[in-house]
């Protein structure tokens with residue numbers, strides 16, 4: 001069983017390698033066009049549950065669970081669009097720091113994924129107060145934590 005899981009992990013890792021290679025063939029302009037689309041969809045499902053977490057609109061557990069499930073998938077999508085080849089493309093809010101310090105940018109992605117993992121675990125636990133805290137943390141520490149360093153205020 002354990003061996004099978006390890007083999008599956010390896011196959012997945014190799015699959016991801018192929019995928020990122022495939023994306024490096026895509027024109028940088030197209031990648032830059034697609035990136036905000038992923039972000040906008042994350043905003044759709046995150047910014048509709050943040051007001052619930054803050055008590056501004058009634059809390060709806062079913063909507064929260066659904067949105068967090070969508071975010072789990074969406075949160076994996078934008079990153080392969082930030083290839084070094086896109087560094088010179090204009091019309092983007094992506095700051096040069098992304099390409100100057102890729103390790104820090106990767107750390108911001110990992111930090112976001114970690115906050116989201118806590119939120120996913122909280123929704124499974126079903127404790128409303130814990131879920132609300134995790135929503136706010138995923139947004140402020142996860143989303144904004146990266147935007148503060150890597151997204152321009154104006155295009």
Ligand code: HEC
Nearest residue numbers: 035036039042043046092093094108109112143146150151
């Ligand atoms: C690791 C960094 C990082 C994380 C995490 C991140 N973003 Fe972004 N976000 C960016 C960057 C960089 C841009 C600018 C992208 C571009 O213009 O190509 C951006 C752009 C955006 C935009 C603007 C899209 C537009 O129309 O220009 C929105 C909205 C957004 N992000 C929402 C979110 C939300 C919501 C989350 C969390 C659920 C999130 N982001 C997580 C880095 C991040």
